Amino acid sequence: MNGGFSLYYFYYLLEGMGWTVVLSALAFVVGGAAGFIVMLARISRSAALRRLVFVYVQIVQGTPLLIILFVVYFGLGIFGVEMPPLFAAGLSLMIYCSAFLGEIWRGCVEAVPRTQTEAAECLALTRWQTLRDVVLPQAARIATPPTVGFLVQVLKSTSLASVVGFVELTRAAQVINNSTFQPFLIFGIAGLLYFALCYPLSIWSRALERRLNVSRRQA
Amino acid sequence: MSVVVKLEDVHKSFGLVEVLRGVSFEVSAGEVVAIIGRSGSGKSTALRCINRLEKIQSGSIEVCGRRVEAPDLDLRALRQDVGIVFQSYNLFPHLTVEENIVLAPRRVKNVKGAEAHALARTALEQVGLSDKIDAYPEQLSGGQQQRVAIARSLAMSPKVMLFDEVTSALDPELTGEVLRVMEKLAKGGMTMIMVTHEMGFARRAADRVIYMHTGKVWETGTGAMLGSPQTPELKNFLANEL
Numbered sequence: 001m002n003g004g005f006s007l008y009y010f011y012y013l014l015e016g017m018g019w020t021v022v023l024s025a026l027a028f029v030v031g032g033a034a035g036f037i038v039m040l041a042r043i044s045r046s047a048a049l050r051r052l053v054f055v056y057v058q059i060v061q062g063t064p065l066l067i068i069l070f071v072v073y074f075g076l077g078i079f080g081v082e083m084p085p086l087f088a089a090g091l092s093l094m095i096y097c098s099a100f101l102g103e104i105w106r107g108c109v110e111a112v113p114r115t116q117t118e119a120a121e122c123l124a125l126t127r128w129q130t131l132r133d134v135v136l137p138q139a140a141r142i143a144t145p146p147t148v149g150f151l152v153q154v155l156k157s158t159s160l161a162s163v164v165g166f167v168e169l170t171r172a173a174q175v176i177n178n179s180t181f182q183p184f185l186i187f188g189i190a191g192l193l194y195f196a197l198c199y200p201l202s203i204w205s206r207a208l209e210r211r212l213n214v215s216r217r218q219a
Numbered sequence: 220m221s222v223v224v225k226l227e228d229v230h231k232s233f234g235l236v237e238v239l240r241g242v243s244f245e246v247s248a249g250e251v252v253a254i255i256g257r258s259g260s261g262k263s264t265a266l267r268c269i270n271r272l273e274k275i276q277s278g279s280i281e282v283c284g285r286r287v288e289a290p291d292l293d294l295r296a297l298r299q300d301v302g303i304v305f306q307s308y309n310l311f312p313h314l315t316v317e318e319n320i321v322l323a324p325r326r327v328k329n330v331k332g333a334e335a336h337a338l339a340r341t342a343l344e345q346v347g348l349s350d351k352i353d354a355y356p357e358q359l360s361g362g363q364q365q366r367v368a369i370a371r372s373l374a375m376s377p378k379v380m381l382f383d384e385v386t387s388a389l390d391p392e393l394t395g396e397v398l399r400v401m402e403k404l405a406k407g408g409m410t411m412i413m414v415t416h417e418m419g420f421a422r423r424a425a426d427r428v429i430y431m432h433t434g435k436v437w438e439t440g441t442g443a444m445l446g447s448p449q450t451p452e453l454k455n456f457l458a459n460e461l
């Protein structure tokens with residue numbers, strides 16, 4: 001094992017990078033679904049539900065992701081819940097995503113002018129039809145750039161999963177460094193690999209934003 | 220003639236400000252009523268109370284035999300009977316003209332496929348925009364957008380149409396096309412209540428004119444009333460409008 005950096009190590013990093021993508025996708029898809037429910041609850045007509053979910057969002061947003069991760073991984077472990085690292089990291093990130101995406105999307109829904117809702121309701125559409133056919137399609141256009149932007153954050157945040165021993169990109173780099181002692185090289189490569197994942201997303205987000213601004217100007 | 224809309228001693232406040240202070244009037248089937256008055260006199264609020272976009276504090280409003288202020292009102296049934304067109308068009312920007320028009324008939328009345336398409340065509344013919352069926356709102360002029368908004372309302376076959384200063388956001392050269400559509404509707408027998416700043420139009424198209432002042436119906440009469448105002452307030456208002 002000892003000796004310089006080799007192709008074998010590079011494959012090991014790539015494998016870690018694969019798990020980073022898997023973890024991000026998992027957190028994003030499941031967290032996105034939960035975030036959608038958070039958004040619906042935040043705009044619900046029931047004040048009690050709105051307040052309850054507001055408290056949830058505040059707690060999650062006010063807690064470092066690492067703490068959420070520890071609570072899920074070690075905390076639930078005490079109750080005898082078997083927690084594979086992938087599952088613990090996925091669940092923590094999902095909770096994190098649900099709160100942030102819920103709030104981002106609520107903002108986008110509320111950015112659709114009230115007059116649109118009014119016009120739809122004046123045409124005898126129900127509240128749900130109004131949301132689905134009139135508000136959400138417009139909110140989705142507004143939401144795309146910040147959502148992609150948030151995806152970049154999530155991708156980088158998956159590195160925290162390394163502390164519970166989940167071998168994603170960061171953990172893989174640590175493991176290699178422990179035997180090769182070339183931190184600049186190895187973490188440098190890991191950084192580049194993160195960059196290779198995030199940069200296209202950033203570009204995409206900016207392109208979406210530009211397109212949105214153009215269509216705004218025409219409207 | 221049957222009464223379609225009837226307001227009786229309607230009071231409406233926003234917080235401490237009383238905006239409608241005992242408004243009463245009736246509109247019969249086929250009648251065209253113009254509401255005029257200074258900014259802030261409560262014209263829009265009166266219209267918005269008729270289809271319960273706003274709730275009233277006291278008095279009663281009856282639309283097509285329904286009590287609008289009743290707690291058990293079937294709001295969606297009311298909204299099917301009452302069409303409303305706003306100053307700012309409020310078309311759905313992500314939908315084409317046709318989709319804008321057929322959305323409500325599809326969802327509310329379960330109109331489908333070819334029938335929905337025919338409905339859109341008919342409504343667009345009424346406003347003279349058949350060639351714009353596939354356009355998006357942002358590709359249309361203000362006047363055209365407003366005519367689509369009228370078509371969208373018409374497609375639900377309302378029993379009464381409310382218009383709130385529908386030409387106020389338009390350039391002068393575009394108001395004509397919208398007013399012509401409204402006059403055609405009026406001639407076709409549609410029951411209409413329209414808030415307007417176009418005095419010439421009110422005089423020409425309306426069977427009756429209601430002048431509102433400080434939240435009350437101050438003066439009412441035929442279009443000729445605009446030529447011989449009885450109250451100093453209306454006289455003053457007309458002098459400033461011209």
Ligand SMILES: Nc1ncnc2c1ncn2[C@@H]1O[C@H](COP(=O)(O)OP(=O)(O)OP(=O)(O)O)[C@@H](O)[C@H]1O
Binds near residue numbers: 262265
């Ligand atoms: N949602 C609201 N909340 C508080 N005050 C309101 C609200 N809507 C209207 N008002 C107030 O009620 C009064 C009457 O408003 P309304 O819009 O009915 O007047 P209007 O006659 O339509 O005037 P304009 O010609 O400018 O459209 C105004 O003083 C306005 O500020």
Ligand SMILES: [Mg+2]
Binds near residue numbers: 264384
């Ligand atoms: Mg008004």
